Amino acid sequence: MxxxxxxxxxxxSGMALLSALKEGSSSPEDIARKTGRPIYLVRSGLRELKIAGYVEEEGDTRYRLTDKGAALLK
Structure with missing residues (x-):
């Protein structure tokens, strides 16, 4: 999706992933648990959201909202 x-x-689907990051950075596995989505969909969705500038990687295993992503959740 x-x-x-x-x-x-x-x-x-993208908004669900962004909402899961509202409280702070999370790993794809944590986001999968929060959203109930399969991990492969979470990983591919995070890649799309990163390319579009809504999330960024924090280290090698966590993602967080960018200002652009946070603005959508206000």
């Missing part, structure tokens, strides 16, 4: 629509905005 795509996390970014053709117009560059997050889909409902």
């Amino acid at each position: 795509p996390c970014i629509s053709p117009d560059g905005k997050p889909t409902s």
Whole structure:
């Protein structure tokens, strides 16, 4: 399921992943547990959201919202 629509905005799946990061950085495994989504979908969704500038990697195993991603959740 795509996390970014053709117009560059997050889909409902993308918004679920962004919401899971609202409280702070998390690993893909933690996000999968929070959202109930399979880990492979979480990983691919995070890659899409990173390319679009909504999340960034923190170290090798965690993701966090960028200012652009946080602005969507306000």
